[in-house]
Amino acid sequence: MLTNVEHIGIAVRDIAASNDLFTKLLGVQPYKAETVETEGVATSFFRINQTKIELLEALTAASPIARFLEKKGEGIHHIAFEVDDIYAEMDRLKGEGFILLSETPKTGADNKLVCFLHPKGTNGVLIELCQERKIATKDLTPSH
Ligand SMILES: CC[C@@H](C(=O)O)C(=O)SCCNC(=O)CCNC(=O)[C@H](O)C(C)(C)COP(=O)(O)OP(=O)(O)OC[C@H]1O[C@@H](n2cnc3c(N)ncnc32)[C@H](O)[C@@H]1OP(=O)(O)O
Numbered sequence: 001m002l003t004n005v006e007h008i009g010i011a012v013r014d015i016a017a018s019n020d021l022f023t024k025l026l027g028v029q030p031y032k033a034e035t036v037e038t039e040g041v042a043t044s045f046f047r048i049n050q051t052k053i054e055l056l057e058a059l060t061a062a063s064p065i066a067r068f069l070e071k072k073g074e075g076i077h078h079i080a081f082e083v084d085d086i087y088a089e090m091d092r093l094k095g096e097g098f099i100l101l102s103e104t105p106k107t108g109a110d111n112k113l114v115c116f117l118h119p120k121g122t123n124g125v126l127i128e129l130c131q132e133r134k135i136a137t138k139d140l141t142p143s144h
């Protein structure tokens with residue numbers, strides 16, 4: 001099940017300049033910055049109540065963000081939905097005919113499991129599914 005919008009991803013050319021811009025716009029500073037090597041991106045995150053904004057700058061020419069900036073310029077790059085069970089959602093959405101961009105979940109920011117749906121199958125909007133990694137409850141039970 002999709003439970004809520006987890007974040008909105010915005011592609012930017014210069015994350016330092018955009019951090020200043022979004023700090024002025026939102027009235028809060030980014031609460032974290034993270035490099036995600038597998039996607040070739042530097043990110044920063046802003047939060048207002050439950051709403052999260054992810055700024056993304058390309059670190060390599062092969063990054064999806066570099067290609068996006070080249071073709072479309074800066075702007076909204078993706079919408080990420082939190083899911084309770086990413087494997088179940090990937091199966092369900094594949095069954096509904098959506099195009100998954102990976103067969104298995106990848107590791108995203110915050111060590112979450114993520115999977116993308118191709119924008120060609122979603123009215124031109126890149127969709128990210130993301131799920132918190134679950135810690136087995138037995139790992140939290142104190143041993144006696
Ligand atoms: C930080 C980690 C993580 C998190 O935890 O939050 C992230 O958010 S990572 C974000 C960056 N990673 C990704 O975007 C991974 C998924 N994306 C991809 O695999 C690719 O970008 C793509 C969607 C498959 C497109 O790649 P490719 O086919 O190589 O690029 P093209 O430039 O040729 O695009 C083809 C086609 O698709 C359109 N497009 C591309 N990106 C988007 C987009 N974000 N939104 C809407 N449309 C998009 C592009 O314009 C092309 O259209 P046409 O020109 O009409 O063919």
Ligand SMILES: [Co+2]
Nearest residue numbers: 009054080128
């Ligand atoms: Co994202």
